[in-house]
Amino acid sequence: MKKTRDQLLDIAERHFAIYGFAGATLRGIIKDAGTNVASIAYHFGTKEDLFQAVLERFAKPVVSQQLSKLETELQSKNLKLRNVLLAFYEPPMKMAHSLGKKGEILSLFLGRSQTEPEPVFNEVDKHYADCRDQFIKAFERALPGLTKEDYHWRFEFMLSLIVCFLTRQKQIRGRYETRTDWNPDEAINRMISFCESGF
Amino acid sequence: MKKTRDQLLDIAERHFAIYGFAGATLRGIIKDAGTNVASIAYHFGTKEDLFQAVLERFAKPVVSQQLSKLETELQSKNLKLRNVLLAFYEPPMKMAHSLGKKGEILSLFLGRSQTEPEPVFNEVDKHYADCRDQFIKAFERALPGLTKEDYHWRFEFMLSLIVCFLTRQKQIRGRYETRTDWNPDEAINRMISFCESGF
């Protein structure tokens, strides 16, 4: 039997992903988790504390995977843009795919975390700030000679592709494909190719 | 005089853009609009009806501008990809910029409308469905020889850039720029160049 705390995190993650911060309700969460309202207060505190806990649990691993992959690439003398892009795209995409239904939730949450207007999501930016800096530095090394502004714009464009893919994948796939499964490698490749040319 | 109705639409638009559908409250809206809760019921009906009215008012003009620009381009014997992209990007970007503060709201709304999970936003897709089909057809003409899937992916990527730009522009600009104003032409050009290579 799963611990209440973990169960709550799983369900809360799903609800925040699907309904957003404002749209998710503690009662909806505890109902799905089969527990009591007070258990949230006991384990986490307020609704916002719960959200931060969810964020902490999933954002950190993804970012650290991205950074460690990037680190590996940086060792190489001949840093290739394509490999930097791969280091960025692969962790979240693979995770989103490998986890199946849960990955769908996670990716939705990840995508939403970039677009939600709620103040709580400002915290998200902090989680990603260091990651962004590192990748922009890598871009400068892989593709020297551009202006600071160029790198920022292109990083944003690169990020846009995956944010929208993750946030909208269900609608997109529903529109374009019949099959319910998707190929992460194809998606990654398409994103990388698109960006590589764009850069 | 339809003063109250328009006022409500303006304020509601802002609130939906900033707080999302679930986060926006009728009381918050009527307080800013300086009117009464019942006025919403009178002029629109339910909260969802109000949302649809907001959507109707702003989405239609943008889409119709995009389509009419595209129509013009389609007249040309030698259809250029760049011009198709311009037809897509210019209307929402110009509108977002020219309206200043209000444009910021509109663009936030526009961006959010592509990522919100709420069922109400499913309606948004209908508004854009025809527009998407037309542009994909134009892509096929401007850049023949690709598979159906290719066009869909690239359309999504193109869309991603502007969705994320509009949704995140404030955060982005806050991070990268000191000045509060922005240059729509520069943004449009950067998007087009990035896509043109990607295609």
Added chain:
DNA sequence: ATAAAATTCAATCATATGATTGAATCATAC
């Protein structure tokens, strides 16, 4: 000017929500 229609308003309803409390239950150490 006046009646009818359109619009606005204060008051209220029923429910939902985040949060808190104190008692009950469970797990663990001794």
Added chain:
DNA sequence: GTATGATTCAATCATATGATTGAATTTTAT
């Protein structure tokens, strides 16, 4: 086994929310 602390629970609070009503006010048409 029992005492202690950790965890769960039902009950409750205060407020917020979407919606509705009927009276008051304003606008419009004649």
